[in-house]
Amino acid sequence: MIPIFANSAGIRVSEKLVLQGGCWTSLNLKTRYGVVVHPTHGPVLIDSGYGPSVTEGRARSLALKAYARMTGPALVPDGAPDVVLRRLGYSCDAVRTIVLTHFHADHVAGLSLFPNSRIMACRTTFDAIQARSEIANLRHGIFKELLPGDLTDRIVDVAGLKDVQAPLRLGPGKDLLGDGSLLAIDLPGHAEGHFGLCFARLEKPLLYAVDVQWVLKAVVDQRLPGFPANLVATDAEAGKMSAKRVAQFRAKGGDVVLCHDPEQTPYDLPETSNA
């Protein structure tokens, strides 16, 4: 069960902003989401990337318009989940399960394409989002307007699933698909309820560490997240512990993929047909 990652949008930033001790070189960050095809669950989506619900449309709130201007994602035309799924031979209706690693805009923007999927996510975080004002959510980088209105009935709480030990001493993870192949690994700090995904059965176990770090170089060099990542983190100290845990997993022989690293990975759909 090898995951495939697609790039929904490019974000141009200076390396200095995303890597402690980086230089002023401009990077074109990716915004990944994934698809994994399970023998019984079928195609499972991992987050849903950026989409036009963030960058277009008059109905957006002023805050969302400002966020889109500030982050400046350039949507990849062939990188939308429906296009990518079609390329892989599936319709959006075939996706019965979406794993949502956290509720930031660049992970939830495509959810509206999948009105019938169950969403595996952190229920406590979702309930907190529902209970807060728009302004309070804004401080967490969350826009309720991007979340489907019936999400409350479709969420499966990851916290309620069985614990399974992940390989390479990564620790326990929640068994998302019931067979130990895909484990949700608690990686707190970046956002409330943020978790990574361990593909435990691969010959070289893979950890999709999502937004623990912006670029893989920070994991490889074991540089801890600093300014300005700490500004957006909900818990900077927890984020450092999570970054260490990911670095240790890699040092023990595991593979690591991040949401935003600019380099192509062996798990990415080829850029030529995805750009």
Ligand SMILES: [Zn+2]
């Ligand atoms: Zn995030």
